[in-house]
Amino acid sequence: MFSHMFSQSDSLMELLDLVCVSVGLVFFTLALLTFALCQWSPGVNNVARINICISLLLAHLLFLLTQQFLSLIRPLQVLCAVISGLLHFLFLSGFVWMFIEAVLLFICVKNLSQISSKKREVLSSGFLCVIGYLVALVVVCVSMGLVPEGYGSEYCWLKHDKGFIWSFLGPISVLLGLNTALFVMIVITLNSTLKKLNAEVSQMKQTKIMVFKTLAQFVVLGCPWILGFFTNGSKVLEILFLILNSQQGTFIFLIYCLFNNEVRQQYRKFFRCLCSGPKQL
Template identity: 50%
Template sequence: MQNFLFTSPEKKLTCVYWRISAWIEDGCHVSETNSTHTVCSCEHLSTFALIMTVDQTLDSNPVVDVLNTIFVFIGLVFLTLAVMTFALCRRNPRVSNVSRLNLCVCLLLAQPLFLFTQSFLHLIRPNEVSCKVLAGILHFLFLCCFMWMSIEAVLLFLSVRKLKQVKPNDRAGLHWKLSLLIGYGIPLIIVGVSASVWPDGYGSHKCWLKTENGFVWSFLGPAYFILAGNTILFLTILITIHSTLKGAQSDVSKCKYTR
């Protein structure tokens, strides 16, 4: 399909087709373009069009940009300190820092990668493969963050549940190898299945998951499920702690350990 359009080369042109009630870009791309014409290439038959973004310049607030950079840097510094703390400080043998450590590591990897992708989106987006790869990596890292939050909530629940029957050498929780298998294995399976079912679901205009065909729910579904489960566990933990403290007032040592 060839469209003749007199415009400057720096304008962004997008080849699209009509689907139900919206223009969709999937399966179409700009083969070549200059100041006089644009050639679109599509993998299917439909009603095609060429969309031009007239003005992509958004007003930015320099103060907000500076504050954003400062706070992101502060957040990364504290995440680094948290990783060092959980990795080096192990005073209590009954407490495992595996879930907290891996949660901080995943956040430390995901946050700068996401900010890098969004900051250089104009350079990454034209390279479709790079955009899809970054979207897949971000999908995996963010799922890992939610999964490690879920593991930490389960470990806390197991620890609180054993307060009344606690022994000095008890260690509530999962083995670190099993935690690693769950924390990284389940997100890897979700990403692998999602990529095999619809490979083109990665690489939206923001280099993230596309909303077509409900593909974005491969991230939102597990995230909402984990948040709902963590909320239930949190309420259960509060109720358990309250009942344990109420019944342990006569036992000073147990009460101290419970607190």
């Protein structure tokens, strides 16, 4: 799957695609269900994470299905172009939501000095959803308007003609750069706040953990795409790129769900109820 984005693929890579992406989809689904159904602390805003999972889950699933039925889809040029446009939109949305999460974290760190006061939501969920998807939609529409024949490559992805692939790589590079700058500001602001503020230890600890997890997510979601710039036909780099990208859902599940003590306790309660249910019947 992902190997088609930058180079040709062989049967071994296609099999690796299928296995890795299928595993990643399972963990994307588990992470999404956890974010949606588990009870979270009042200060935790999961809107960005839920939409990251939705965007990337749909993108990975659509690309996987497309590659599995490529022989049927490829002759239908219009359908192939529509699929590549949807993939462009969904992958970009994932990166926009990643940036939004960094913005929310920055606001959270800036508001640490007002922990004791009654805080209001700075950005509503509805507004975030508009921004999260509208930015990606605008990029796709502009790209389509400038180079309408750029969609629908041999693998129903973006064509490399006229540098059209940069309609995807360009915005990603900008978003990764903005995220990097935001994280530098977050670390500086947090460090300055910790020196000046005698806040609750638990609140400080929770904020530091959130910074670490968001930074880890940025590395997991962003760095593999940077690696894609340097594959240049190298099988080792292609396989590494494929594995890292396909397992984004796995990493998100580990970082935010399995490594979260509160979530683990809710998992235990759920499994205890599941196991004791049949006995009660």
